[in-house]
Amino acid sequence: MKAxxxxxxxxxxxxxxxxxxxxxxxxxxxxTLPCKYxxxxxxxxxxxxxxxxxxxxxxxxxxxxxxxYRDEIAQKFGPETLLIEPGAxxxxxxxxxxxxxxxxxxxxxxxxxxxxLLEAEKRIKKSLPGVQVWSEVGxxxxxxxxxxxxxxxxxxxxxxxxxSTIGNFEPLEAERLLKLFASNLAAGDGLLIGTDLVxxxxxxxxxxxxxxxxxxxxxxxxxxxxxxELGANFDLSLFAHRAFYHPLRQRVxxxxxxxxxxxxxxxxxxxxxxxxxxxxxxxxHKYSIAGFKSLLVRSxxxxxxxxxxxxxxxxxxxxxxx
Ligand code: AVJ
Numbered sequence: 001m002k003a004x005x006x007x008x009x010x011x012x013x014x015x016x017x018x019x020x021x022x023x024x025x026x027x028x029x030x031x032t033l034p035c036k037y038x039x040x041x042x043x044x045x046x047x048x049x050x051x052x053x054x055x056x057x058x059x060x061x062x063x064x065x066x067x068x069y070r071d072e073i074a075q076k077f078g079p080e081t082l083l084i085e086p087g088a089x090x091x092x093x094x095x096x097x098x099x100x101x102x103x104x105x106x107x108x109x110x111x112x113x114x115x116x117l118l119e120a121e122k123r124i125k126k127s128l129p130g131v132q133v134w135s136e137v138g139x140x141x142x143x144x145x146x147x148x149x150x151x152x153x154x155x156x157x158x159x160x161x162x163x164s165t166i167g168n169f170e171p172l173e174a175e176r177l178l179k180l181f182a183s184n185l186a187a188g189d190g191l192l193i194g195t196d197l198v199x200x201x202x203x204x205x206x207x208x209x210x211x212x213x214x215x216x217x218x219x220x221x222x223x224x225x226x227x228x229e230l231g232a233n234f235d236l237s238l239f240a241h242r243a244f245y246h247p248l249r250q251r252v253x254x255x256x257x258x259x260x261x262x263x264x265x266x267x268x269x270x271x272x273x274x275x276x277x278x279x280x281x282x283x284x285h286k287y288s289i290a291g292f293k294s295l296l297v298r299s300x301x302x303x304x305x306x307x308x309x310x311x312x313x314x315x316x317x318x319x320x321x322x
Contacts, residue, residue, distance in 0.1 A: 019230050019267060026271050033222060035168055035282035040225050041115050044089060046218040055210040058164055061309040062194050065316050066096055069307045074100035076318055077190060082154035084108040086140030086161060091120035093162050098131055105154040106132035110140045141177055146184045158190035167196055167285040178299030185321040191301055193317050198286040201245040208243035208252050216241035219254055219281055232266040254282040289315055
């Protein structure tokens with residue numbers, strides 16, 4: 001009974017934060033919504049579908065790197081290393097790596113979706129029964145969830161941050177996040193991080209406008225989520241998915257374009273939308289190798305080495321906390 005009551009309260013607190021963030025973002029002159037809210041249960045599953053799509057090369061090419069260099073990567077870690085994965089999602093990428101590691105101390109996935117974490121934990125315990133798993137539900141960009149992990153002792157820690165998730169953060173935010181990672185590591189602990197390379201805009205734009213329109217559904221699901229969880233009345237047919245590369249900012253921007261003047265009510269607030277204006281829903285920053293190395297250095301790491309796929313579209317960096 002007690003547990004049920006406290007989970008109801010927890011849900012309300014989370015919804016209040018969600019509502020606050022949504023209203024704040026939509027009351028700006030240039031409307032925006034935090035991209036972390038794209039990844040509810042439906043959104044996380046749609047994102048998995050994006051990763052499987054032909055046009056979205058990132059996941060496939062990153063996986064190539066892990067398949068080719070897993071032993072070399074695991075050797076950099078050494079034995080008895082604890083692997084921590086912020087934003088782990090379905091934890092699919094880690095199995096190969098854990099398998100290649102010499103007596104891993106364990107695995108700590110962190111994610112905001114408890115359903116996805118639970119499923120992944122079950123799968124890992126089955127396929128790698130020797131590996132201890134400690135899952136934490138929470139927002140990895142906040143220090144609270146990291147404090148919960150402090151009790152897990154280890155010889156060495158490596159933070160595993162694949163998938164170009166760092167690209168979601170604007171450069172200063174990325175630096176803040178990497179500093180938060182560094183603050184949870186001792187000198188010599190590692191960071192294994194994937195970044196998408198700057199490249200031809202045609203290839204980039206195709207990756208975020210896939211021909212099966214999964215990215216479109218993923219983007220629009222954010223409005224559906226606001227309808228369901230916050231009782232809003234967004235008409236999804238009045239918004240269109242738009243994603244384009246911005247060369248100066250070195251990022252793909254994802255927006256929802258309003259197709260007709262109208263207003264939407266969310267809780268007790270009415271928000272006006274004008275034809276042609278957009279809600280900015282996500283950024284995916286692209287980095288050169290040198291550009292990312294200098295971000296690592298600014299954030300308290302020293303770059304050790306990096307690996308690339310055969311088509312040189314994508315990079316995995318290994319760095320050490322100083
Ligand atoms: C999960 C942030 C790496 O930016 O490429 C994919 C998310 N959004 N298609 C990315 C995403 C639309 C993805 N990241």
